[in-house]
Structures are given as structure tokens and as C-alpha cells.
Amino acid sequence: MKYKYHYSVHSIDFEETWEFESEWSEIDPERIAGECAEDYFWNHDGREDDWPIIIMVWMDNGYCLGGFKARMETVPEFIAEEIKEIEERTSCAPRQESVNCSAEDRPPNKPQHETALK
Secondary structure (H helix, E strand, C coil): CCEEEEEEECCCCCCCCEEEEECCCCCCHHHHHHHHHHHHHHHCCHHHCCCCEEEEEEECCCCEEEEEEECCCCCCCCCCCCCHHHHHHCCCCCCCCCCCCCCCCCCCCCCHHHHHHC
16 A cells, blocks of 8 residues: 655745655654655755755645654765776786686685785
């Protein structure tokens, strides 16, 4: 079953809200506020806002569930791509296609990746 809510960001005015549906009932308002924060981030330019934000949440009948401070936790993702021009302008040797490194080839207590880089 879906429950209908309204929420506002940085405003306590019920007239300036976005409508939102959730599977969570009003007995878990913090979870609803978290879902509203995610909806705001993805659908209402929340990426442009300064976090944390203040969210007010109302039930569809106008009953206020409260005000909540919502923060966004970022998960860094690092992606590397090889730059072919580096090989041409430096003394970097071309990379071997595959490195087979068995446990016998590694020095004791050294992770496999350290041996492969030598």
C-alpha cells in the first residue's frame, strides 16, 4: 500500500510542498523524511542545494509529522583510464598483457598486487 505525503525543504509552509508516495506509514517518520530527501535530491534540484537540509513532512490530510535534518552521505568512486600518450613521452615501458603471479612468486607477507607492479 502506498501512503501519500507532502514535504518542503527549508520552508515550514504547507503550501510550498512536493507530493510524495511511500510504502512506509506515519509510524516511521524519519524513514519517510529520508525518502523525501532522496526524492528532493534526484527530482527537484537537490544536487544543487547545500546539505544537510531541513525537511518538513506532512501527511496527505495536512497533519504535520515534523521537521527533520537530512544529510547526504557521499560514496566516493574512483575510475582510472590509461593515458596512451604517457608511454610515448616518458620512459614507461608498455604494459604486459597479463601477469601471472602465484603464491610461490611472491615474497612472504606481500600482497599479490605489490609483486605484480615490480
